[in-house]
Amino acid sequence: MRTRFAPSPTGPLHLGHAYSAILAHDMARAAGGQFLLRIEDIDQARAKPEWEHQIYDDLRWLGLSWDGPVMRQSERMAAYDSALDRLWRRGLLYPCTCSRRDIADALSAPQEGTSPAIGPDGPVYPGTCRPDAPTGHPARPRPKTHHLRLDIAAACLASLNDSPGAADNGSGLAFMETGAAHAGPVSTSCHAYETQVGDIVLSRRDFGTSYHLSVVLDDAAQGITHVTRGDDLFDATRIHVLLESLLGLPTPIYHHHPLIRDETGKRLAKRDDARAIARYRADGASPNDIRRMVGL
Template sequence: MRTRFAPSPTGPLHLGHAYSVLLAHDMAQAAGGTFLLRIEDIDQSRARPEWEALIYEDLRWLGLDWEAPVMRQSERLPAYRAALETLWSRGLLYPCSCTRRDIQDAVSAPQEGAEPSVGPDGLVYPGTCRPEAPPQGPMPDRAVLRLDMARALSVLDAPLRHEETGRGPGGETGQIAIPGDSLLRAAGDVVLARRDMGTSYHLSVVVDDAEQRVSHVVRGEDLFEATPIHVLLQRLLGFTSPIYHHHRLIRDAAGKRLAKRDDARAIRTYRDEGLTPADIRAKVGL
């Protein structure tokens, strides 16, 4: 078993992160496996060295250790480019020039009373820039690239499914089928490369999990809807899909999911107040 924790250095870790990382660490330890750490810092406009340093400090305070060296996404742009080139060569990507406002306007236009679809990335892209035939020539640099979802599904040689040992929002577990029509409707042509990053969360997480040979992805149930996208990309890129374990979310007294801006529940704050790692485990129900 190889599990991982993959935080973004854009703020302090909170109790929700503590639950996720402790669960991933404990699962690997119980199975005699390996726990990995990955720093997801592709968004260099928001990533800060001081937040990354605090991640290491908080995790060591919790008593965790991980395999070295730590993978940092900002150092892996060539790997993401290679994956994009593979998809481009198969005619599965196309450039998109739409702004967020363009998409909002397109999906808000009267369409016989249909409500706009919302997926893991927000409003489902209406296909404004999607070409009738795959683009020819070299893949453009510094461009927004979208996956042609319908074309990608058409090249599969078997139905999509993923193995779930945790729980989906509806309590799903076991072998979960991923119908192609639901991916088209609920995700659409997702962005795989952003102009300012050269990649996206969906692409980088799939490429990195494969590189680190992650066998079990442990993460919050808020990412359950993104899993079909990742399983599809794994199939298209020839990667083995890991087993997924989506866990419950840690919420505040009002039932709201914790966010990095909620410093009152930051691990650092509890440390400063004199709590112990055992106290943190108790707070998150471990």
């Protein structure tokens, strides 16, 4: 078993981060496995060295140790570029020149009285800038001045064609989930990918990649066998499973855990400094106090 904790250095770690890190660490140690650390710093405009150092300090204070060197996404842009080139050459990506206003207008247009479907990244993209024919081609360079979207319908069919034993018989692509809320095999059909996920962005012109693409490539590079993360990312897992299939990567076992919330039921965020681990440390809390606060 190899688990990981992959925070972004854009603010202080809070109780929700502590829960996720401790759970992944303890699962790996109980199985005689490894716990790895990754810094997800592709958003260089918000990532700060001081927050990264605070992450290391907080994790060590919690009594957590990690195996091997720390992976940093900002050092892996070549891997992301290579994967994008592969998808582009297969005709599965297209440049999106639509503005946010264009997409909002398309979503707000009358649709027989129905509201836009909500996917892992928000309202499902309505296909405003989707071309009539594939734009990717080996002889045509991949554009880097626009967002690149994944043609989800073509990608799902390509993925099923890549797997001789697979057929879109209503079940589609599947992964194994061990989190209590969704335990068991979870599958997504091509129809569901089209209507519930849509053409998600895989490369942003300001980042050069996206969370969905980088997390899949990084988990494979680190040999992660069990992905442990918050339940808010459960719906995004179908995207990750699709990308794993398209890129010939192994699919880990996924464990989505409950989110830590405040007294009003609101999930914690980086802006909740009152819940920051460093604040509890300064107030005299112990690592065992933190474990008790998060139910561990």
